Structures are given as C-alpha cells and as structure tokens.
Amino acid sequence: MNKCAVILAGGEGKRMKSDIPKPMNPVLDxxxxxxxxxxxxxxxxxxxxxxxxxxxxxxxxxxxSLPFMVDTAYQSQRLGTGHAVMMAREFLERIGGDVVILCGxxxxxxxxxxxxxxxxHDESGAAATVISAVLDDPTGYGRIVRHDDxxxxxxxxxxxxxxxxxRICEVNxxxxxxxxxxxxxxxxxxxxxxxAGEYYLPDALTLLLHSGRTVAAFTxxxxxxxxxxxxxxxxxxxxxxxxxxxxx
Numbered sequence: 001m002n003k004c005a006v007i008l009a010g011g012e013g014k015r016m017k018s019d020i021p022k023p024m025n026p027v028l029d030x031x032x033x034x035x036x037x038x039x040x041x042x043x044x045x046x047x048x049x050x051x052x053x054x055x056x057x058x059x060x061x062x063x064x065s066l067p068f069m070v071d072t073a074y075q076s077q078r079l080g081t082g083h084a085v086m087m088a089r090e091f092l093e094r095i096g097g098d099v100v101i102l103c104g105x106x107x108x109x110x111x112x113x114x115x116x117x118x119x120x121h122d123e124s125g126a127a128a129t130v131i132s133a134v135l136d137d138p139t140g141y142g143r144i145v146r147h148d149d150x151x152x153x154x155x156x157x158x159x160x161x162x163x164x165x166x167r168i169c170e171v172n173x174x175x176x177x178x179x180x181x182x183x184x185x186x187x188x189x190x191x192x193x194x195x196a197g198e199y200y201l202p203d204a205l206t207l208l209l210h211s212g213r214t215v216a217a218f219t220x221x222x223x224x225x226x227x228x229x230x231x232x233x234x235x236x237x238x239x240x241x242x243x244x245x246x247x248x
Contacts, residue, residue: 001097001122002047002095002097002098003044003097003098004045004091004095004100004180005040005047005100006048006051006088006091006092006100006101006102007033007036007037007049007050007051007101007102007103007104008051008085008101009023009024009033009050009052010051010053011054011104011105012078013054013105013229015231016229016230016231016235017231020058021052021053021054021056022054022104022105023036023059023105024059025105025229025235027107027238027239028239028247032104032105032106032228032229033059033104034062035108036102036106036107036109037066037070039110039114041068042111043100043111043114043115043118045114046068048070048071049071049072049073050070050071050072050104051075051084052074052075053074053076053084056072059072071091073090075087079198080200080201081199081200081201082199085101085201086188089187092183092184093184096181098118098122098178098179098180099177099178099180099183100114100177101176101177101178101201102114103173103174103175105228105229106174106225106226106227106228107227107238107242108222108224108238108241108245109173109225110222110225112221113175113222113225114175116218117129117131117218117220120218121177121216124214125214126177126214126215127179127182127183127215128178128183128204128205128208128216129176129177129215129216129217129218130152130155130175130202130215130217130218131176131217131218131219131220131225132170132218132219133170133171133173133222133223133225134170134171135171136223138166138168138169138170138171140158141158141171141226142155142156142171142202143156143158143161143168143171143172144168144170144172144217146170146217152209152215152216152217154202154205154206154209155206157194157196157200159194159195159196160195170219171226173225174226176201178204182208183204185211186204186207186211187204189207190207191203224241
C-alpha cells in the first residue's frame, strides 16, 4: 500500500515576532518543519507534500535545498486545516494509498508515533485514525470525545467546546492517518459553518463517521508530540525540551 504525507506549513505565527513562516522557526538550529519531515522519512515515508502559505518562497527555497524531493502546494488564504488539505488534492489523487497529515510546527511528532499509529490504522481497517495525547492542561486544543465503549465520537475544537467538553484531557494532536480515497470522498463536504469561519479537517472524521465508516484513535505515548510554539518563549521551551531529550 502506498503511503504519503501532507505537512501543513502555511501559518504566519504573528506572535513569533519573526518575519518567516511559523514552521520555519528553528528548534536547535533546525526549522520545526525539518523535524517533522525527518520524522516522516524515518517512518519510511518518502512521498511528501508541504502545504505552504505565508511567505511561501522562504519555505520553498528551503525545501529545494534539501538532498531529497519534496512536493509543495500553496494555500493562498489561510482558511483552516481542512482548506489546507484541499490545496493538496492533486498530490493526494496522484499518490493514493494512505496519507498521514501532520502540523509543520509540531517538532516532537516522532517516527515511532507515526509508524505505530499507522499500524493501528491499518489493522483496524479504519477510514481515518486521529493521533491523540493526554495533557495535564488541554487548554487550546481540540478535545477527543469518545463513546462509552471508548470508540471515537467526535473532535470538538476549543472555540466550540462547552464546559463539560473542555474538562476532557485527551486532545487532538493535529495528526491523522487517512485512507486517501475516503478522505477525498468527504473533503469537499467540509464547511466553514463555525465561529472561526474556517474549514476544520476534523470535520472530515465526523463526515466519515456519519457515512458509517470506522474512525480510530491512537494515543501517543508522549504528550510532547502535540507541543508547538506560538511565541518566542514557547519556542525556547521547545529548545530546552529538545536538549533534555538529547537531540543535537
């Protein structure tokens, strides 16, 4: 079965106080985007598409400097994660198989988590599998809502969550495995009918569930897989964590 990756890397990151795309900010002198690309390749996935956006030339020039080929797609308007994946439609149609969709600013999403989540995805015959993590403080993250039997019910964004849902500590990492044909079958049905006016990729999971397809959830062993940076202080915190983990 073909496997490929789509990495979402179009964000501006206004609070980062830098003039480069958010995923291009470095952790230990390596762009966060490169950490994600390396994790994908270490998981045995070579077909990669990076969705660019803000100051796309910075990202594209960097990708061209790499010693391997990376496809790109351009998101001219940042209208949410679902919209970003829509921009990669041609790549998805061409490669097919299964696709892992990742955030380009989550540098600790590691190869083992990607590979282990794929095994769960493949063995369960799921149309989609969301990678989750359990956090002490889930503020700001989409919550994983499960049925009483533990199966996935839905993902609720922080902005849309009521008080009971906000108390859930299992969160969406922003990473997913999809059967590509299943994803493409619902991608254009995602709407922006929400408070943010954005196309949320997790809505694809809801559409698949409503169509009777299986959607699984894989909980990452480390909560660090969801960590990103929204400002220079958080970026420095990622650097400290990377040093503690022994990364160079």
